[in-house]
Amino acid sequence: MSLDEFRAEVRDWLEVNCPASMRTPMASFDEACWGGRHFEFASDDQRLWLERAGEKGYTVPTWPKEYGGGGLSKDEAKILAEEMKRINARPPLVSFGIWMLGPALLKFGSHEQKLEHIPKIARGDIRWCQGYSEPGAGSDLASLRTKAEDKGDHWLVNGQKVWTSYADKSDWIFCLVRTEPDAPKHEGISFLLFDMESAGVSTKPIKLISGYSPFCETFFDDVTVPKGQLVGERGKGWTIAKYLLTHERKMIGDIGAPTPLSQLAREKLGTEGGQLEDAMLRSEIARHEIDAAAFMFTVQRATDEAKAGASLGAFSSALKYVGTELNKDRHEKLLKIHGSEAFEWEGQFSRDGAVAKDWLRTKANSIEGGTSEVQLNIISKRILELPDR
Amino acid sequence: MSLTLNEELQLLKESADGFFAEKSPVSDLRDLRDREDEVGYRADLWQDMAEMGFVGILLPEEAGGADFGYVGAGLVAEAMGRQLTASPFLAHSVVAASLLKALGDEDRLGALAAGDELYTVAIDEGPRFDLAGTKMTATQAGGGYTLSGLKTFVPDGHVADHILVVARTSGTAGETDGLSVFQVDKGAKGLIADRTIMADSRNWAKLSFNATPATLVGTLDGAYSAVERATDLANTVIAAELLGIAEECLTRTTDYLKERQQFGVTIGTFQALQHRASHLFCEIALTRSAVLKALQTADEGGPVGWFAALAKARAIKSAELATNEAIQMHGGIGMTDEYDIGFYIKRARPLAHLYGDYNVQADRFAALSGY
Known part of the structure; x- marks a missing residue:
């Protein structure tokens, strides 16, 4: 099938299968x-859209068909994305399974592990969380102490994780545990999967300064895990962890192009002779938007270079660092645009303090997934090759 | 369009980097400065550049050019930025070529591509770039025109054989209507060209005109948009030169951090310095993307103002950071004239100022974004 034929087919399929209410932008x-055993669908359309896209593998378009993926080439996946964007289709499913565990399992997992877990990620049956910090x-993630003891036919897990995103809503966890207590810290870690039930x-849940509680403390007290649920080689979990963090960094850095600040400022403050009246604010916004546009082109350049065969490598740390710092700066500017109204915490007018709470939420951007300082360490070591000692 | 270099451009980049590293290292600029060379650039290098196709890089093959477009010109400028190559390339091959093309003039393209006679462009009349504010007037005299007044900050103004001068033929300062471009030749009556020695030890001049005969180039009164387009296009290439300066400062600085010992260790092991270097790396990476995007947009032929303002603003910001950080991280030796790093900061600032500094670019970016 040619790419043009494929486009026509995708267009027809979307026309028939994507419900009208799923063709509107999401506010967040x-x-x-998010899928999972206990997910409460907001509407029948949302459920239907997930089922249909999951059946076709379009939740994970480029993953292999044998594991429930769409089996599409990169070019076909690009066409699917374009056609979905054309009709404003929402993603049928978002999850850590798709963004993080899936790519790692496809690379490091056994055939049995892929058969067991990948289709459930693709269909949104199981919602995953990440047990790292x-x-x-x-x-200093590699100093983790949650231990898994070898009990012959099973692992016995004891310890505590923190900052586990949506642990209270997740069905399974992919977790870094120490299996070799006497090995050097990077070499004694294994990558384990188990059921949160x-x-x-x-x-x-941990309540944050923003009032949101997306993170949890997670406790393991004599948890029994079958032997077959260790991914890759025993003691080599750090390699998988690093691979997966690279994916996470790319995702956090690549937040996409948000509504331009200038547009929000124009709507909120109005213009005089085509210019924002507040000259100082206009200048601050211009400075930010120049950097934001350059960042957007940098994400594009990194994507294009990857397509041409170059490895993104440690450059994902640069994207993560710059993307998160820019997002924090963006929300500082949003406060200035909204004035005192930015700080309203409750009530309909402020949508229960959306501006203030989103602003505070961004403060975690440069902490989660490796702090800005850790990214700068990685750039220094792996790109600039500055010495350790 | 993919934000990468195709194979042909990749080869051009490698050949330009190699050419300037071999033929015009920073020591050349030092030598020109110390000898108080009156020409201010090496004629043999200019000849070699012509043979490489760099002189006519923006011009079509029919005119004898290499037709590598703005992406190609940017790669050459970036390589020259790394070596601080003193050359009429910017004035002649980029600004004059862009202006003559924007004016629709085809008679001079062959001479431009050959490079035997140098062209430059004279716009500024005061310490800030302000095209609409042009005051110099052209007076009709007989069949032609004469110019009177002062132009400043003219690149290679004292060595150029032909100067393309922006002057007012109607309206008053502040209006975009009423500007025209004239050619004035070296040695013309009433023309005094004074070389201005500036911080970068490169070629700048103040030109004074007194009833100097001039030939109209292009159409009367309507040159504003052509000159604006030419300076936008020039700014994309200036951004590339600034990018080369910033990159070279980062390279030289990280090399120094790997070799300098204090407190019994290599100073590159200090996290305080590692983080500064890494931050600088990220800043330059963003600029590289904005510059390539602007150069590609220039080659597409459509509106380029927004992209040029973005790229130039980013490049100025990165070059400022890179040159400042380079001196700070080199410590005392970075302040000595004997060490080359100081040449970079002295080139970066005047170059940034040509056709509008950061604030000029940011203001234009905002205006073109609709706020």
């Missing part, structure tokens, strides 16, 4: 379909 990822292991797993 909170409105997205611990109270004593943040930026296992006996001994409990979660506690």
